[in-house]
Amino acid sequence: MLIRRLRLRDFRNYTDAEIQFAPGLNVITGDNGQGKTSLLEAVYYLCLTKSFKTTEDESAIRFNTSYFDIEGQLARDESSLENDEIRLVVHRAEGKSLLVGKKRQDRFSEHIGRFPAVISAPEDVAIVSGAPGNRRRWLDMALSQLYPVYLKDLLDYRQALKQRNALFAATFLRPDLLAVWDRELATVGARIIRRRLEFVRSFAGWAARVYGELAVVSEQASISYKSTIANADTINRWCETLPDDQSIAEAMAKTIAENRDREMMRQTSLIGPHKDELLLLLNDKAIREFGSQGQLKTMALALKLAEFLHMAERRELQPLLLLDDVFSELDWTRRHNLIRYLENAGQVFLTSADTERDFETKRPIRHFKVINGSVSA
Structure with missing residues (x-):
């Protein structure tokens, strides 16, 4: 599965942004607090109708606005000629709504699993x-x-x-x-x-x-x-x-x-x-x-990568893999081993504050730079 296009309106610190993603590895860099994680969060919203950062949807609405609007164009694979248009809106007064192909979805639970995604983030150590x-x-x-x-x-x-x-x-x-x-x-x-x-x-x-x-x-x-x-x-x-x-x-x-x-x-x-x-x-x-901090973090990352591999094996649809700042606390050996898993992982989104990092992969990479809610490729 892959997401080809993402548009955000009044989501977190994004006023209005549209991004065209690559089918392989998408690396999103920028300083802390600029909006890197918010891009992953928006993708996660489209797939699972919820955030991995908060249980309060309204907290993701940009300050002094009444709603946020996320649109995405998703496809089953790179060769697919058909796209699924998904739109999720959270309004302070009217709540949350989900549209798939312009058809309103009354039960969010029925959307879960249609567009699988796995997120690995620093909070996973919990x-x-x-x-x-x-x-x-x-x-x-x-x-x-x-x-x-x-x-x-x-x-x-x-x-x-x-x-x-x-x-x-x-x-x-x-x-x-x-x-x-x-x-x-x-x-x-x-x-x-x-x-x-x-x-x-x-x-x-x-x-x-x-x-x-x-x-x-x-x-x-x-x-x-x-x-x-x-x-x-x-x-x-x-x-x-x-x-x-x-x-x-x-x-x-x-x-x-x-x-x-x-x-x-x-x-x-x-x-x-x-x-x-x-x-x-x-x-x-x-x-x-009994685990050290390093062991706890390694186990958290291992659980998510294993979840991705297990899901890809069990389903016809390979899930999206979202990696939020996972490289920052890994040594060279762990980073190298992680990269090996990304070689055949389908579409991957990876955030990093290090703009100079060499990911040592044979896969084509599309780089994105995020500065205060503005994205450039």
Whole structure:
């Protein structure tokens, strides 16, 4: 997949800008605060209807204006004669709207995965070092771009979870209603857990390989899934055998029943994929607890590159790869190893504050210079 043209109006510090991108490597340079990352953010908005920088869309509207407008022309590949015209507008008063081919999209969730993209940014270290929720959000987004049904299950699960938690907070708990939401939570939750286990099984090898090639010393990275519905031995066995949804649902329903008193005392749902954890290990130790800053950053980058490679393998449509300032804190060896991955990575967008950097690649490069919201090629 590739984006041929991007136009921004009143987005961040861009008043009105139009850029024609190359199908290969696009290098965007400029001093800090000039708008390099904003170009990647705009591309991400078109692909996923949201920002990777903020949860508040209105914060991306240029100061003293009422809306921002992003337009893009996307194609399946370089040889494609057909383009998809995508337009996303965020208005302070009217909210967010999305048009694909001039047709308004009522459900943003149905857009996720149509135009896959992977972003690697300095903030990604929080996926590795931060709370379990950070890893769950990354995992859910990766799976949502692979399987539209996963995102639907995720939204249904969150709705069931909300209804179930409301029962615990009520003055009088109705066991009949609780039983209904127990079944719904276990049924949908089982499908989510099975997809996650399948992902871990197929993705772990990619992550270990990429980390090994980015690291400067011999270190073994691994990934495992920790669940609230079963012990570690059972989960590891499930990762290998992938039981059917019904078997996982029965295990989850059993664990929910066993923890009924604890949930009633806490007045919240404690069992299910919303409480599960993705364990990132380095030499069989939790990298979150024992990893150095260099190891944490290398793992964060490895996860995103592995996500890109895994997605490209699983989908007919190669995702866009967005790399925000990833070279600044890598030594020569890590930079060299990273460049190797970019040789066949489809369309890549890479930002850097270093205008003199030699990327040592055989691929043709189109350079862009950003100065205070103005882009020149």
